[in-house]
Amino acid sequence: MPFTPNAVALVAEDEPLVRMETADILADAGFEVLEASTAPAALACLEEGRAITLLFTDVLMPGAFDGLALAYKVRRRWTHLPIVIVSGNVALTAAQMPDNARFLPKPYYARALARLIHDMGVCGNSA
Numbered sequence: 001m002p003f004t005p006n007a008v009a010l011v012a013e014d015e016p017l018v019r020m021e022t023a024d025i026l027a028d029a030g031f032e033v034l035e036a037s038t039a040p041a042a043l044a045c046l047e048e049g050r051a052i053t054l055l056f057t058d059v060l061m062p063g064a065f066d067g068l069a070l071a072y073k074v075r076r077r078w079t080h081l082p083i084v085i086v087s088g089n090v091a092l093t094a095a096q097m098p099d100n101a102r103f104l105p106k107p108y109y110a111r112a113l114a115r116l117i118h119d120m121g122v123c124g125n126s127a
Contacts, residue, residue, distance in 0.1 A: 007123065008050065010034045012042035012057040012067055013086075018106075022056060025110045029117065038063035039070035046074065052081060054122050058106075059087035071098050082122045084113075 009031040013019035016037070023033040031054065036042035040063045046052060055074055057067035065073075071083050075098035085097055088106030097103060104116055117123070 006032070006051060007053045008032045008034060009054040009056055010036065010042055010045055010052045012036045012039055012055070012061065012070060014038065014058065014061040018058075022113070025113050026054075026056070026117075028110070029114055030123065037061075039065050039067050042070055043073060046078065052078075054082050054084065054117065056084045056086070059085060059092070060089055068092070068097070071101055075099060075101070082117075082120045084116060084120075 009026045011019055011022050014037050019035055023035055026033050034045055036045055039061050057070050059067045061067050071085055083101040085101055086104045086106055092103045
């Protein structure tokens with residue numbers, strides 16, 4: 001993977017163990033990882049102005065809106081931010097997601113996530 005300075009992934013996932021595991025996978029891929037347990041918390045993190053290079057969000061989460069709504073809000077404001085949407089409860093098609101978002105079904109493996117972010121052209125800090 002090419003070097004991407006200051007690569008930061010934001011993981012929006014309400015299940016603590018899944019969030020920690022995903023954060024570990026992304027950290028191993030060279031990302032600095034920020035975590036949010038709800039979609040509104042993830043949006044607030046983005047609104048702080050931090051340069052995020054990847055949004056990873058689960059669909060079903062508690063709060064005023066879910067991960068899919070988060071993905072649409074993000075796409076409207078941060079048009080080029082790569083988005084990975086995951087779910088173990090629903091399977092989304094490209095037509096159901098914002099432009100340039102990718103779907104990954106749960107459960108997923110570290111290798112599948114790494115391959116997906118590589119295919120999206122998103123790379124962490126490590127070579």
